[in-house]
Amino acid sequence: MPVEEDFTNALRAELSAVEPDTPSLLQGALRSGRRRRRRQLTATLGGAAAVLAVAVLVSTLGVTRHTDSLSRPTAANPTASPAPSTPSAVPAPVGAQGLVAALESLLPHGGTVSDASGTPDVRTPAAALTYRNAQGGSLVRVSLSRLPAAGIVPALQEGCPPDAAASHDVCEAWTLPDGSVLVTTRSSAHADGAPGQQRWSAVRTAADGRRWTVREVRTAGPDPALSFPDLMDIVTSPAWDPAMAAVRAGAS
The missing domain is CATH 3.40.1000 (Protein Transport Mog1p; Chain A)
Structure with a gap:
């Protein structure tokens, strides 16, 4: 028998002798799946909380800026002409x-x-x-x-x-x-x-x-x-x- 055939038959015999542990494989797969779902849920919740916090912060800053803009006097338009001053009235001569x-x-x-x-x-x-x-x-x-x-x-x-x-x-x-x-x-x-x-x-x-x-x-x-x-x-x-x-x- 050629050497190649002997090696092939021996490899098949080793593979057929190994019995797969199906229950263990299933339990491992389930545990791995649960861990992945927890990580995804945590990431999702964490991302949502971060988005909510940013939204609240932006909203708060928006109100603050709006309040500040209302409380500060509006700067005068530098290109606007000043209102003409009214000359003081000259008194009439005393009689x-x-x-x-x-x-x-x-x-x-x-x-x-x-x-x-x-x-x-x-x-x-x-x-x-x-x-x-x-x-x-x-x-x-x-x-x-x-x-x-x-x-x-x-x-x-x-x-x-x-x-x-x-x-x-x-x-x-x-x-x-x-x-x-x-x-x-x-x-x-x-x-x-x-x-x-x-x-x-x-x-x-x-x-x-x-x-x-x-x-x-x-x-x-x-x-x-x-x-x-x-x-x-x-x-x-x-x-x-x-x-x-x-x-x-x-x-x-």
Whole structure:
């Protein structure tokens, strides 16, 4: 018998002698199948839970963002034109009666007033009157103005005029606590230079160009009716604020 046939017959005899353990094989297959199903179920449940958690998280973040977007102010559109600003209304000039009333409220008690008049104007409003008391009588005139921008610094630096010694007996200049400059003058001459008339004045100029001027000319008695402290009180009083608010720049 050839060698190949002997090897084939021997192999068949070995295979026929092995009895397959069918029950064991079946139980092993069942256990393996159960393990695979448990792993698949776990994976499925785990995946579903993860998807649900992500969905809840996204939903929560969506609400939070929405809430944040509602609570934060919306940024302005950078390309949008700003709304035009409404210019503040310029007050109307104070009338003649109001100007006279302001001046009368600043006069010392105990005197009399006559010949009062007011000049409403957008450039140089003024009030004038004659005031008499025990010291004498004086013509008093107050005018308000607002210097143009180019004239403010020179006016603040001017102080007493260069010819003060020739045209005035006394000239003094002070810087007040608010930064405004006050110049007072006293003269015993008439406007044309002739002696015998007393003329006093006080001019206050603010750093923004506002100017208050009071002039007093003695008309009776040995001295003017208003003292220098009286004149200073007149040009530093807030009683002129409403009238000054309506003054336009341009007049000196």
